[in-house]
Amino acid sequence: MESSTQIINSTIDLAKGDLLPGSVTGTAAVHISNLQIAVDNGDITIGYELSDLEEDQYYEVLPVIKLNGQRLLLAADEFRGDFGRPLSPGTKKITWLNPLERYINLSGELEVELRVNQWGEQEFPYDCELGEPTFTGRQKRPYLLAAGLGAASIGAGQLFRNRRDDTYDQYQSSETLAEATPYYEDANSQHHTYLILTWAGAGILAIDAAMYLIRQNKYKKDLRNYETYCNPNRIGFQPVIELPARSMHPNGSVGFKLTLPIGGN
Structure with missing residues (x-):
């Protein structure tokens, strides 16, 4: 310059x-x-x-x-x-x-x-030929589906947690080692499945929320730039401060x- x-x-x-x-x-x-x-x-x-x-x-x-x-x-x-x-x-x-x-x-x-x-x-900072930026319900659908998948994974994890608790109760009520061992192995497997599903669901929700915020912030930024550089009919509202003279x-x-x-x- x-x-x-x-x-x-x-x-x-x-x-x-x-x-x-x-x-x-x-x-x-x-x-x-x-x-x-x-x-x-x-x-x-x-x-x-x-x-x-x-x-x-x-x-x-x-x-x-x-x-x-x-x-x-x-x-x-x-x-x-x-x-x-x-x-x-x-x-x-x-x-x-x-x-x-x-x-x-x-x-x-x-x-x-x-x-x-x-x-x-x-x-x-924005290509006016693209038109006014949008972030519609259809564009939000992938984020909603991902949120649903994360919630479903956590819900499935809770089911395995309940099954683990029931199986562990059966293990504790067993009278012999031979009878107790299968219950213990099943409870242990269900516990690991519960942890995997819960952490996977929480991870999906966290990543989805972060991606949604990034996309929403980009939309807001693009909209501000569109209003500034591409929209001649925008309404302006600004403070005016005048120093003493x-x-x-x-x-x-x-x-x-x-x-x-x-x-x-």
């Missing part, structure tokens, strides 16, 4: 629609150039250009915004346009949607930093942001 950064400093009074762009600083413009900022009908637009890449490479762009030296903690859905990843080369634009809805007095020194990461071949929210604020997909015809 290769990275570069550009920063543009401006003086802003958004309530009046005033924005005076200043100097652009940062690392050499290997990946990003022509960084600009403007006010457009209450929104703040950030324009920039990304340089050419090899066929198997892509960009990740992360905006960082500070007001009067304090970083603003902004949720991703407060922006529209070309940010995050993957991004291709070319002319790009990010729109910060109506900041005055959240910041009553957006004025002072505004610093916009774009952090650009160049990545190799794009890889996602000199010119707004002097005490800071804590809350939650709920994102609902809205479809149109």
